[in-house]
Amino acid sequence: xxxxxxxxxxxxxxxxxxxxxxxxxxxxxxxxxxxxxxxxxxxxxxxxxxxxxxxxxxxxxxxxxxxxxxxxxxxxxxxxxxxxxxxxxxxxxxxxxxxxxxxxxxxxxxxxxxxxxxxxxxxxxxxxxxxxxxxxxxxxxxxxxxxxxxxxxxxxxxxxxxxxxxxxxxxxxxxxxxxxxxxxxxxxxxxxxxxxxxxxxxxxxxxxxxxxxxxxxxxxxxxxxxxxxxxxxxxxxxxxxxxxxxxxxxxxxxxxxxxxxxxxxxxxxxxxxxxxxxxxxxxxxxxxxxxxxxxxxxxxxxxxxxxxxxxxxxxxxxxxxxxxxxxxxxxxxxxxxxxxxxxxxxxxxxxxxxxxxxxxxxxxxxxxxxxxxxxxxxxxxxxxxxxxxxxxxxxxxxxxxxxxxxxxxxxxxxxxxxxxxxxxxxxxxxxxxxxxxxxxxxxxxxxxxxxxxxxxxxxxxxxxxxxxxxxxxxxxxxxxxxxxxxxxxxxxxxxxxxxxxxxxxxxxxxxxxxxxxxxxxxxxxxxxxxxxxxxxxxxxxxxxxxxxxxxxxxxxxxxxxxxxxxxxxxxxxxxxxxxxxx
Amino acid sequence: xxxxxxxxxxxxxxxxxxxxxxxxxxxxxxxxxxxxxxxxxxxxxxxxxxxxxxxxxxxxxxxxxxxxxxxxxxxxxxxxxxxxxxxxxxxxxxxxxxxxxxxxxxxxxxxxxxx
Numbered sequence: 001x002x003x004x005x006x007x008x009x010x011x012x013x014x015x016x017x018x019x020x021x022x023x024x025x026x027x028x029x030x031x032x033x034x035x036x037x038x039x040x041x042x043x044x045x046x047x048x049x050x051x052x053x054x055x056x057x058x059x060x061x062x063x064x065x066x067x068x069x070x071x072x073x074x075x076x077x078x079x080x081x082x083x084x085x086x087x088x089x090x091x092x093x094x095x096x097x098x099x100x101x102x103x104x105x106x107x108x109x110x111x112x113x114x115x116x117x118x119x120x121x122x123x124x125x126x127x128x129x130x131x132x133x134x135x136x137x138x139x140x141x142x143x144x145x146x147x148x149x150x151x152x153x154x155x156x157x158x159x160x161x162x163x164x165x166x167x168x169x170x171x172x173x174x175x176x177x178x179x180x181x182x183x184x185x186x187x188x189x190x191x192x193x194x195x196x197x198x199x200x201x202x203x204x205x206x207x208x209x210x211x212x213x214x215x216x217x218x219x220x221x222x223x224x225x226x227x228x229x230x231x232x233x234x235x236x237x238x239x240x241x242x243x244x245x246x247x248x249x250x251x252x253x254x255x256x257x258x259x260x261x262x263x264x265x266x267x268x269x270x271x272x273x274x275x276x277x278x279x280x281x282x283x284x285x286x287x288x289x290x291x292x293x294x295x296x297x298x299x300x301x302x303x304x305x306x307x308x309x310x311x312x313x314x315x316x317x318x319x320x321x322x323x324x325x326x327x328x329x330x331x332x333x334x335x336x337x338x339x340x341x342x343x344x345x346x347x348x349x350x351x352x353x354x355x356x357x358x359x360x361x362x363x364x365x366x367x368x369x370x371x372x373x374x375x376x377x378x379x380x381x382x383x384x385x386x387x388x389x390x391x392x393x394x395x396x397x398x399x400x401x402x403x404x405x406x407x408x409x410x411x412x413x414x415x416x417x418x419x420x421x422x423x424x425x426x427x428x429x430x431x432x433x434x435x436x437x438x439x440x441x442x443x444x445x446x447x448x449x450x451x452x453x454x455x456x457x458x459x460x461x462x463x464x465x466x467x468x469x470x471x472x473x474x475x476x477x478x479x480x481x482x483x484x485x486x487x488x489x490x491x492x493x494x495x496x497x498x499x500x501x502x503x504x505x506x507x508x509x510x511x512x513x514x515x516x517x518x519x520x521x522x523x524x525x526x527x528x529x530x531x532x533x534x535x536x537x538x539x540x541x542x543x544x545x546x547x548x549x550x551x552x553x554x555x556x557x558x559x560x561x562x563x564x565x566x567x568x569x570x571x572x573x574x575x576x577x578x579x580x581x582x
Numbered sequence: 583x584x585x586x587x588x589x590x591x592x593x594x595x596x597x598x599x600x601x602x603x604x605x606x607x608x609x610x611x612x613x614x615x616x617x618x619x620x621x622x623x624x625x626x627x628x629x630x631x632x633x634x635x636x637x638x639x640x641x642x643x644x645x646x647x648x649x650x651x652x653x654x655x656x657x658x659x660x661x662x663x664x665x666x667x668x669x670x671x672x673x674x675x676x677x678x679x680x681x682x683x684x685x686x687x688x689x690x691x692x693x694x695x696x697x
Contacts, residue, residue, distance in 0.1 A: 370638045373667035374593040376682035381596070384685035385603040410682045431670045447684055472669045472680060 002202055009195030013188045020184030027177035034170040040096060041163040047091045048152050048159075051108075054080035054087055055115065055148060059141075062119045066132045074123065081116055088112065101158055108151045115144045234258075243341035245269065245276070249326065249334045252297055264320065264341055266312035276341075277311040281319070296324040296337045307344065319344035365417055372413050380406040384450065400453060407451030411483060411546070414476050418549050419528070428556050430470040432580055437465040437474065437506045441499050444478035448486065455486050456494035463501030467579030469557065474577065477553040477561075478508065480546040481573045485512035488571065505559060505578045513570040517563070525563060526551045550575070585696035588627045588660065589613040590620040590647070591636040600634070600683065607689050616640060617647030624660055630696040634679075634688070637666040648673045661695040663688070 061077030064070070088109050095101040118141055125131050133141065234256060237244045243261030247254055253271050262268055269275045276293070280286055288294060292303045302325040309317045320341045326334040383402035390396035422428050438461045445457050478497075485495040489512030498509040517525065528548040547561075550573075554561040559576035587609045591597045594615075601611045612627050614620045616639045624633075637644030644664065651657040664672045665688065667681040677695060679688045 370667040370681075373681040374591075374596055377667075378593070378595045378599050380682040381603050381685045381688075382599050385599070385606060388685075389606060406682060413682075429670070433674070443687070446687065450684060450686060470670070 006195055006198045006202060009191055009198060013191035013195060016184055016188040016191060020180060020188060023180050023184070024177055027173055027180065031170055031173045031177065034166050034173060037096075037166040038163055038170065040094065041159040041166065044091070044094045044096075044159045045156055045163075047087065047094050048156055051084075051087045051091055051112070052149070052152055054083050055112065055145065058084075058116060058119055059145065062123055065123060066126050069126070069130075077119065077123070081120075084112065084116060095155070095159075096162065098158075101155060104151050104155050104158070108148065108155070111144065111148045111151060115141075115148055118144060242343075243320070245339040245341070247293070247297070247337040247339070249297065249336050252293070252337075255336065261341060264318060264343060265310045266314065278322070279309040279311065279317065281307045281309060283309060283317070292322050292324045293337065293339060296326055296339075300326050300334055302326070310341070321347060365420060368420075369413065369417050373410070376406055376410055376413065380410070404451040407447065408483075411476075411479060414479075415545050415549055418476065418552075419545055422552060428473070428552060430473065430556055432468040432470055434466065434468050435471055437467060437469060437501075437508075437577065438499060440469065440471050440474045441478050441497065441508065444475050444482060445497065447479065448482050452486055455491070457482065457497060458494045459497040459499070461499040463506075465499060465501045465506050467506060467577070469577065469580060470553075473553045473556070477550045477575060478510075480550040481508070481510040481575065484546060484573070485510050485571070488512055489514040505576050508575040508577065509572055510575075511570055511572045516567065517565040517571055522563075522565070526561070547573075584608045584610060585692060586610045586612065586627045586629070586631040587692055587696075588620060588623060588631060588633040590615075590617060590633060590639070590644070591665070592616060592639040593636075596683070600688075603685055604689070604692070607685075609692065617642030617644065617650070620647060621650060621656075624656065627660070631660055632692050632696040633660050633662045634665050634692065635662050637664065637668060637672065645673060648676070661697050663691045663695055 057076040058080035064073035387399035
């Protein structure tokens with residue numbers, strides 16, 4: 001509808017333009033015709049002037065000749081006579097085709113011809129007899145000339161009247177044309193402007209409507225998204241085992257409370273700081289300025305771990321631990337308060353249970369360690385006693401095998417306990433004490449020399465090796481590196497141990513000359529149970545967690561364990577052990 | 583002169599084997615199963631002497647034994663070598679030989695500390 005209206009504007013504007021153009025064209029045509037008529041009238045007057053000039057020349061030439069007899073003075077006459085017909089024709093061609101003017105033209109032609117005949121007769125008479133016209137002849141000539149002038153005057157008057165009329169009409173036409181152009185074009189221009197304005201407004205309105213629709217859709221999508229997010233969040237909060245309460249920041253109105261909270265207080269909470277019915281641990285109400293919710297709301301304060309009690313509908317009280325804090329929008333303004341309430345009794349029970357569990361774990365570990373190590377001690381010490389007192393090779397060999405196997409088992413127990421300790425959720429505990437790392441290394445070497453009497457272990461030590469270490473852990477570390485070197489090194493080559501004290505750390509290098517470590521194994525070397533996973537070298541001792549534990553021990557001391565394997569140097573494990581605070 | 587060893591361990595097998603091994607190594611061994619009996623036996627153990635003390639034991643454990651000796655001012659009268667499967671928990675200030683017992687090291691420790 002609106003489109004048609006605007007189109008109508010443009011159509012009317014175009015029609016007006018067209019009409020103005022046609023009308024203006026016609027006016028121009030008319031003006032042209034009027035101009036032509038004016039020019040013609042001017043041309044007629046000019047032609048009559050020239051005709052009268054010819055008559056005057058002929059008369060003056062005749063008079064001069066008659067008075068002087070000089071024939072040369074006839075020259076103007078002759079020229080005028082020669083031009084007469086042509087000028088008369090010109091007048092007839094030029095005059096407008098009105099009956100009156102044509103009649104006058106005919107009369108003029110006749111009178112001029114008569115007049116020229118009279119002049120010619122006068123000249124001829126003078127030439128023949130030397131006579132000059134008498135007064136009567138002169139009067140007739142004058143009358144002829146006057147009659148001619150009279151006709152010419154009528155014609156000129158006629159043309160002048162016509163000229164005046166045409167000029168008047170032309171002026172009127174010019175005025176009409178300009179008025180038409182100004183008014184018509186003005187109207188058309190106004191229509192065009194209005195149409196353009198309406199069109200612009202319509203386009204703007206449409207763009208606005210399109211934008212609004214798009215924004216509405218986007219707003220709807222965001223609202224849906226936000227609602228989904230909110231319901232997900234509420235679902236998550238509802239599933240939480242602790243009570244959660246969300247409040248609007250300035251008003252304090254409750255915007256959300258989860259199921260755990262309702263269970264805890266035994267009812268749905270209404271609005272207001274006192275709605276929770278919070279009491280201090282001694283059962284007295286919180287003074288208004290100390291109320292945790294009020295503190296968070298009024299002072300933007302984060303309140304953590306406040307012990308309190310809540311009243312349940314049946315009159316019992318429940319101990320809770322309360323955390324309250326503001327949450328903010330992206331601009332940092334506080335938009336709400338979140339309060340969490342944890343059942344203090346439950347928490348105490350859970351903590352107690354955890355303590356019991358930890359105690360049990362600790363006792364279990366100690367019991368396993370003790371119970372396994374005691375019988376192993378019997379075997380270790382027994383085998384060693386046998387070895388020391390063996391009188392034949394067979395006994396010595398059996399004793400040696402028992403010793404090395406006991407040693408392997410001892411390490412496996414160490415590994416199991418260490419792994420259990422770290423993988424049951426605890427960190428590997430360190431008992432640091434000031435000591436010399438060299439002694440720890442020597443103890444480990446001694447242990448393995450007893451277990452592997454046929455393998456040579458070469459040791460070099462330099463620098464300051466003192467520091468604060470957990471000796472049994474580090475002994476475990478060195479044992480693992482040595483056992484690994486003995487296991488993978490060639491039997492006829494020594495295991496080389498180099499212990500070097502630098503400024504901040506002690507470096508322990510354990511080297512074996514063997515086949516080297518396959519490149520594909522390198523990335524997994526320190527992974528636990530890699531041996532089982534790789535299904536390689538199953539004859540090896542232990543669970544494949546020795547190097548993993550060695551790395552953990554080095555790292556717990558703030559150091560690291562790295563490995564290099566080259567054809568020329570063999571395999572070198574290097575443990576970096578910072579001295580620790582001694 | 584060979585030293586006297588007061589061996590305190592509740593594990594019968596280990597106590598018996600260590601008694602045998604240490605005697606074979608030339609020591610005189612007095613073996614008891616707990617701390618209380620150890621404290622009672624101290625006057626019967628002549629010098630040079632050393633106590634090889636387990637920690638986890640019934641009746642009176644190793645820590646209690648050390649505490650009792652220290653409390654009675656007897657800690658200085660007999661050197662103590664702790665023999666334990668929990669070396670990290672051993673009382674500070676005493677030499678420790680971790681279980682499973684490395685016989686040579688135990689013998690070295692006894693020789694070094696007997697007095």
